Every structure is written in structure tokens, then in C-alpha cells.
Amino acid sequence: MGNQSNRMMRKEVPENQTWNLRDIFSSREDWEKELDAVQEDVESVTQFKNRLNEGSKTLLQCLEAKEELLRRFNLAASYASLKQTVDHTDTASQKDAARVEEAGSKINASLAFTESEIIALPKEKIDACLAEEEGLQSFKKYLTDLQNRKPHTLGEETEETLAALGSVFSAPYNIYNRGKLSDMQFDSFVDEEGNELPLSFALYEGKYSSSVSADVRRNSYESFVNTLQKYKNSFAATYATQVNQEVITARLRKYDSVTDMLLEPQQVTKEMYNNQLDIIQEELAPHMRKYARLKKRELGLDKLTFADLHAPLDPDFKIETSYEEGAETVKEALKIMGDEYNEMVEKALSERWVDYADNVGKSTGAFCSSPYGAHPYVLMTWPDTMRGTFTLAHELGHAGHFYLAGRYQRMTNTRPSRYFIEAPSTMNEMLLGHHLLSKDNDKRTKRWVILQLLGTYFHNFVTHLLEGELQRRVYSLAEDGEPLTASVLSEQKSDILKSFWGDTVEIDEGASLTWMRQPHYYMGLYPYTYSAGLTVSTLVSKDIINEGQPAVDRWLDVLKAGGTMEPLDLIKKAGVDMSDPDNIRKAVAYVGSLIDELEESYE
Missing domain, CATH: 1.10.1370.40 (Neurolysin; domain 3)
Structure with a gap:
């Protein structure tokens, strides 16, 4: 992040380095007017409630009204969110973003009837509507996808109850982030010259783990892992809650497995999902081991520890570019x-x-x-x-x-x-x-260009893929009724890393806690x-x-x-x-x- 004192405040940034939000709204006043207007215009859609079985004309009018309302809301929401992301210290932007979130919850609740009413329509009725109203053709995939959810849809009351519990279902993700970004305190560590350096989650992941210095990498890792150790049981309970609610939901909705439920919105077969996980792990491992051995040799390391995996191979070479x-x-x-x-x-x-x-x-x-x-x-x-x-x-x-x-x-x-x-x-x-x-x-x-491309492959074919392998194992254990404790999660992660890296990388106890480091486990099969x-x-x-x-x-x-x-x-x-x-x-x-x-x- 660099030193706060020499970083500009947002208002000091030259305009050409910033994006132009006037392309969405010419002023904050215009934005505010539109946000109010969109909320008032919800009835352009709610007037169709309990009427979607009237026929193709009504169905088309409802879908077009809903799309138009969401288009307008989406622009208002984007404007507020983009404004906030460039300056989180601006309290006015924070308030605006909160207003949008509240408006969004209300609007989504008001529009929820459209999907449940469409799912309730018999397939024949949908087919007939599509045949007689040409305008509906461009909604065909949307209507078909909704119909495909029918076997897994519960009664209207149950669906409304589940929708109302949305914030409870997203609680594990929020608790994880709160723990990781607000509560975790890391001890500082010492570099090779004896300087004491501060440590945080972002500093470790974004800076020290890829430091040129082996001392910085290894000492920061040790302090980082010490803190993870203290939180592992509560983080495991948080993750287990996430997985259990997914397993229970899959059973309630009569899916064969939680994997079937999570793959359905992606429209991907189980075979395609398993192919990605199986083939890359099996066939990429020998290449990555070769890469690890090269790294150990060129960096002159006695051994390649898990803390050294992101060490830069040609650290002194940078191509300066404006x-x-x-x-x-x-x-x-x-x-x-x-x-x-x-x-x-x-x-x-x-x-x-x-x-x-x-x-x-x-x-x-x-x-x-x-x-x-x-x-x-x-x-x-x-x-x-x-x-x-x-x-x-x-x-x-x-x-x-x-x-x-x-x-x-x-x-x-x-x-x-x-x-x-x-x-x-x-x-x-x-x-x-x-x-x-x-x-x-x-x-x-x-060589530098090849290293950049390998960085892309490491990120997607190793880091994220091995997260995916842990998910696959965890869902299988949960469905068999295995309790997901910290030691079970660490054992599985350690086993995955060892079978991928073989004896080229030392997989220590800290490496087995990698399941605590990413939020992706709370996002389905992502x-x-x-x-x-x-x-x-x-x-x-x-x-x-x-x-x-x-x-x-x-x-x-x-x-x-x-x-x-x-x-x-x-x-x-x-x-x-x-x-x-x-x-x-x-x-x-x-x-x-x-x-x-x-x-x-x-x-």
C-alpha cells in the first residue's frame, strides 16, 4: 500500500487518472432523484402480481417492465458503488451506498413474485405463450431456466421464508470476513537486518509472501500462521455452518447431492466439473514440481518451504512502464x-x-x-x-x-x-x-514475460484449483455426516498439497491452514x-x-x-x-x- 503520508487524497488526484461517472449521472442530485423515482415506480411491475397466468401479452408486459426497472436501479446502484470504491474514507459515499443497498432489498422483495409465479405455470402454458407472442422469444432462455428449477422449488410460503432468511444464510461469509479483516491481530516480525515490520492479512498476502528476501518470507509466514492457529476452531465452525446449510438446502430441494445443486445455475455437468479437478491435478503436478525445483536451485535455497512458493524468480528485473x-x-x-x-x-x-x-x-x-x-x-x-x-x-x-x-x-x-x-x-x-x-x-x-504468464496459470490452475479440490472433498465428507472440525479441514488440505507438490515443497502445519485464507469457500462452486x-x-x-x-x-x-x-x-x-x-x-x-x-x- 506504501506510506499513507505520501499517497494523495482523492480530491488531489489529476482528473485524467480517474473514471468519469458523469457518463452515468451528470450530478449527485440527478442520481438521488432517479433513486427515489425507481423506488416509486416499483408498481409498474407489482401491478402484474397474481396475473401472470392471464396469457402471453401480460407475461411479456411484466417481463419488460421488470427489466426496465432493474436497468434503472442497476445504473443508480453502480454509480453509488463506483463512487465508494475509489474513496472509502468519504462518509457521504458510504451513506449513499447504504441507501442503495436498502432500496435494493426492498425492490428485490417486491419483484420476487415474478419468478415464483412463472415457475408455478405449467410447461404447456409457457410453450403456448412463446408460440403466440413473438416478443417473448428473447426471454426464452430465461423462461426455460426458470421452468427447469420447478422440480426443486418448494411451496410459496416456504420459498418466502427462505428468502427472508437470506441474511442468516450469508452470515458465515460475513463472520469469516469480520474475523479476518477486523479481529485478527498479527505480531510484527523481524527482517534479516533486525528491523521490526508490521503484519496484517493484506500485507502478508499482497507483499511479504512474494518478498525477495527469504527471511522476510519465512518470518512473516511464521507470525501469520501463529495467528491463524488461534482462530482455526472458530473459522472451522463458521465454514462447517456454511456447508451444512448448503447440504440441508440441497436435501430440502430434492437434489441428488449438494454438488448437483451448486452446479445447476452454472449449467455444467458433473463430468465437466470433475474433469477440471482430476486432469489438472494429475497432469499439471509434474510440471509444477519441475518449476519448484528450478526455483529452489536458482534462488539458492536449502529447501523450498510453503512460504517460498511465491518468491520471485528474477527479483531484480523490473520493466518500468508508465x-x-x-x-x-x-x-x-x-x-x-x-x-x-x-x-x-x-x-x-x-x-x-x-x-x-x-x-x-x-x-x-x-x-x-x-x-x-x-x-x-x-x-x-x-x-x-x-x-x-x-x-x-x-x-x-x-x-x-x-x-x-x-x-x-x-x-x-x-x-x-x-x-x-x-x-x-x-x-x-x-x-x-x-x-x-x-x-x-x-x-x-x-523470461520475464513467461513468468507473468506462469503467474496467471499458478493463480488459476494451482491456487484456485486446489481450493476447488478441497471443496469437492468437504461436500463429500459433509454428506456422509462427518463433522468438519479444524483438524479434519487441515488434514484434507495438507493431503491435497502433498499429493500435488510431492517432495519438492515442504508442507508444514501452516500450509495445512490454507483453507482459512480465502473467502471463495463461501461462494458455491466458484x-x-x-x-x-x-x-x-x-x-x-x-x-x-x-x-x-x-x-x-x-x-x-x-x-x-x-x-x-x-x-x-x-x-x-x-x-x-x-x-x-x-x-x-x-x-x-x-x-x-x-x-x-x-x-x-x-x-
């Missing part, structure tokens, strides 16, 4: 994507869609928010090094996806399955990596989807580089399709069949080839 130069590099790398896509990239970079300043109170990390009816907004903090270009390219991948989906689809049809969401973003990282590697660079620059998106982008980016235009056109069609197709069919449109496990093997083999190339650069 935001302007980085933006130019990203533009060059994405030229291959054609006119329409490049027009979007050009606008994003010249019309202030990106907020890249570093100021006190700004959210860390990076994201892309794409409110329908406005343009996407990207948040990041420019690091003054080439690493920033990968972050920028990644977030512009999300932006390009939803910009095109928003241009070609109605709001209801813009979001595809979560299984696909990380493909367009990692695609741009792949194209940027290829662009940088194809330049006539010296050995060290090439972690494994990172590897699915990256598998897709690895294969399709190769097609784009080898075939050029025809492969680009297929990819753009996929982005424009938004949420109109199930993920398997959507990805087939790009030329990849994710039900064929060989495609996962090809992506893993590519990671192996990068590691081989890296090793050669040291010879």
Missing part, C-alpha cells in the same frame, strides 16, 4: 481482435473508463463493472511496471465481453454461466503475452471455474494466433452471444468442446512448455 506506455502496449496486443473491439479499447483508454490512480481510501485489487445501458468501468492502481499491462488487459477483457453482450443482447440475456466468465479476461492476457514474446527481446525480457475459463482462453488464443480472422470472428460471436446459451454450446461456438477431456490436457501441456522454456533460459 500508464500511457502500458495502454499503448495493450492496444497493440489486441489489434488482432478487429475494428469493433479496438474501437471499444480506444474509447476505454481515451474517454476515462479506467480509474488507475493511487489514493488514500481506494479499494485494492482490480475489477471491471459493466452496468447495462452505460459503458464498463475498470478500477486498478497502476504499479509503474509492466505487470500493470497484464492487469489492464485482463479487466479490458471483461469490459469487451459485456460491452459487446450489452450491445447485441437485452439486459436479461447479457450474463453467461460463471463457468465461462474468466475466459474473455484471461484471453487478453494470453494475447498480450504472445505479443510480448513475439517481439525481438533479449533473453531476460522473454474456485474451479477459474481453471475452466483459462482452459478455454488458452486453446482459443492459440487458434487466434494460428488462424487469424476466422478464429477471431468465432470468438467475437461468442462474446456477443452474452447469456443466450449454455456454456458447453457457447464454448463449442468458439471451436472448443469442453466435454472432451483432451482439451484440458492440451492446456496443461502448454503450461509444461512454458516451464521448459523458462528452464532453458537459465542454461
Whole structure:
């Protein structure tokens, strides 16, 4: 985060480094007026309550009214949320964000009847409505998806009760975050020169774990793990509560298993889910062990501990880059994507869609928010090094996806399955990596680019994937009635890490507490989807580089399709069949080839 004293306050940031929220509302007064108006206009939808069985006209009018109301609310919510993320110290923005949250709860409660009434309609009735009202065709997938939930829907009263308990169901996630971000206090530690350094969750994960100094990495790890130890039983109870409520809900809703319930909204088969977990663990492990041995040798370490996994391989080498130069590099790398896509990239970079300043109170990390009816907004903090270009390219991948989906689809049809969401973003990282590697660079620059790409694969194919493996085991244990205690969770995590890393990395007791470090376990079957998106982008980016235009056109069609197709069919449109496990093997083999190339650069 750097020293607070030399960081700018938000009001001191030059305007060109900030995003332009006037593209959504020209002033806060306009925003406030619209937020009030949207809440008053809820009756444009509630007038249809208990009337959805009247026929196709009424159904269409209701769906259009609901979509329009949500479009307006979404813009108001995005405006408040974007304002807050750039300065959490601004109390007015905090209040505005709280107002939006309250309004959202009320609006969602008022609109809940639409889905339950549609689910209650007989399938024949829906088919007849679709046949006689052409306007309903663009809602077809939405209506079909709702009908598919029918076997798992409970009585209206029960559904209302479960909806009212929403905040209770999300309590484990909130308790986890409160414990992690507010209560945990870490002891400071000493570096190799005897300086005492402060420690927090964010400092460990974001800074010390990838420090150049082995002393800093290992000593901060020791202090970090000591604190985790003190919280493991309460964190285990919190996570067990999350899992148990999911298992109970799956039984109540008559799913064969909790996995079936969690995969249903993703529209992914169990086989596709298991393929990602099985094949990557089995086939990537030998390559990653080779990478670990290389790291140990080149860094001159007596042993590679779990604390050393993120040690930088070429720590002294940094490519300094300004935001302007980085933006130019990203533009060059994405030229291959054609006119329409490049027009979007050009606008994003010249019309202030990106907020890249570093100021006190700004959210860390990076994201892309794409409110329908406005343009996407990207948040990041420019690091003054080439690493920033990968972050920028990644977030512009999300932006390009939803910009095109928003241009070609109605709001209801813009979001595809979560299984696909990380493909367009990692695609741009792949194209940027290829662009940088194809330049006539010296050995060290090439090595740096390979290390950036390996960072992307480590994040998605190792960290998140092994989270996914723990989830798979935990759900299976819970369904067998095994109590999920801290020692059970640690044993499972330790076993997963040992079978992946073999004897190349020392898996100590602290490593077995990795289940305490990420919030993803509270988000359904989310972690494994990172590897699915990256598998897709690895294969399709190769097609784009080898075939050029025809492969680009297929990819753009996929982005424009938004949420109109199930993920398997959507990805087939790009030329990849994710039900064929060989495609996962090809992506893993590519990671192996990068590691081989890296090793050669040291010879």
C-alpha cells in the first residue's frame, strides 16, 4: 500500500487518472432523484402480481417492465458503488451506498413474485405463450431456466421464508470476513537486518509472501500462521455452518447431492466439473514440481518451504512502464481482435473508463463493472511496471465481453454461466503475452514475460484449483455426516498439497491452514471455474494466433452471444468442446512448455 503520508487524497488526484461517472449521472442530485423515482415506480411491475397466468401479452408486459426497472436501479446502484470504491474514507459515499443497498432489498422483495409465479405455470402454458407472442422469444432462455428449477422449488410460503432468511444464510461469509479483516491481530516480525515490520492479512498476502528476501518470507509466514492457529476452531465452525446449510438446502430441494445443486445455475455437468479437478491435478503436478525445483536451485535455497512458493524468480528485473506506455502496449496486443473491439479499447483508454490512480481510501485489487445501458468501468492502481499491462488487459477483457453482450443482447440475456466468465479476461492476457514474446527481446525480457504468464496459470490452475479440490472433498465428507472440525479441514488440505507438490515443497502445519485464507469457500462452486475459463482462453488464443480472422470472428460471436446459451454450446461456438477431456490436457501441456522454456533460459 506504501506510506499513507505520501499517497494523495482523492480530491488531489489529476482528473485524467480517474473514471468519469458523469457518463452515468451528470450530478449527485440527478442520481438521488432517479433513486427515489425507481423506488416509486416499483408498481409498474407489482401491478402484474397474481396475473401472470392471464396469457402471453401480460407475461411479456411484466417481463419488460421488470427489466426496465432493474436497468434503472442497476445504473443508480453502480454509480453509488463506483463512487465508494475509489474513496472509502468519504462518509457521504458510504451513506449513499447504504441507501442503495436498502432500496435494493426492498425492490428485490417486491419483484420476487415474478419468478415464483412463472415457475408455478405449467410447461404447456409457457410453450403456448412463446408460440403466440413473438416478443417473448428473447426471454426464452430465461423462461426455460426458470421452468427447469420447478422440480426443486418448494411451496410459496416456504420459498418466502427462505428468502427472508437470506441474511442468516450469508452470515458465515460475513463472520469469516469480520474475523479476518477486523479481529485478527498479527505480531510484527523481524527482517534479516533486525528491523521490526508490521503484519496484517493484506500485507502478508499482497507483499511479504512474494518478498525477495527469504527471511522476510519465512518470518512473516511464521507470525501469520501463529495467528491463524488461534482462530482455526472458530473459522472451522463458521465454514462447517456454511456447508451444512448448503447440504440441508440441497436435501430440502430434492437434489441428488449438494454438488448437483451448486452446479445447476452454472449449467455444467458433473463430468465437466470433475474433469477440471482430476486432469489438472494429475497432469499439471509434474510440471509444477519441475518449476519448484528450478526455483529452489536458482534462488539458492536449502529447501523450498510453503512460504517460498511465491518468491520471485528474477527479483531484480523490473520493466518500468508508465500508464500511457502500458495502454499503448495493450492496444497493440489486441489489434488482432478487429475494428469493433479496438474501437471499444480506444474509447476505454481515451474517454476515462479506467480509474488507475493511487489514493488514500481506494479499494485494492482490480475489477471491471459493466452496468447495462452505460459503458464498463475498470478500477486498478497502476504499479509503474509492466505487470500493470497484464492487469489492464485482463479487466479490458471483461469490459469487451459485456460491452459487446450489452450491445447485441437485452439486459436479461447479457450474463453467461460463471463457468465461462474468466475466459474473455484471461484471453487478453494470453494475447498480450504472445505479443510480448513475439517481439525481438533479449533473453531476460522473454523470461520475464513467461513468468507473468506462469503467474496467471499458478493463480488459476494451482491456487484456485486446489481450493476447488478441497471443496469437492468437504461436500463429500459433509454428506456422509462427518463433522468438519479444524483438524479434519487441515488434514484434507495438507493431503491435497502433498499429493500435488510431492517432495519438492515442504508442507508444514501452516500450509495445512490454507483453507482459512480465502473467502471463495463461501461462494458455491466458484474456485474451479477459474481453471475452466483459462482452459478455454488458452486453446482459443492459440487458434487466434494460428488462424487469424476466422478464429477471431468465432470468438467475437461468442462474446456477443452474452447469456443466450449454455456454456458447453457457447464454448463449442468458439471451436472448443469442453466435454472432451483432451482439451484440458492440451492446456496443461502448454503450461509444461512454458516451464521448459523458462528452464532453458537459465542454461
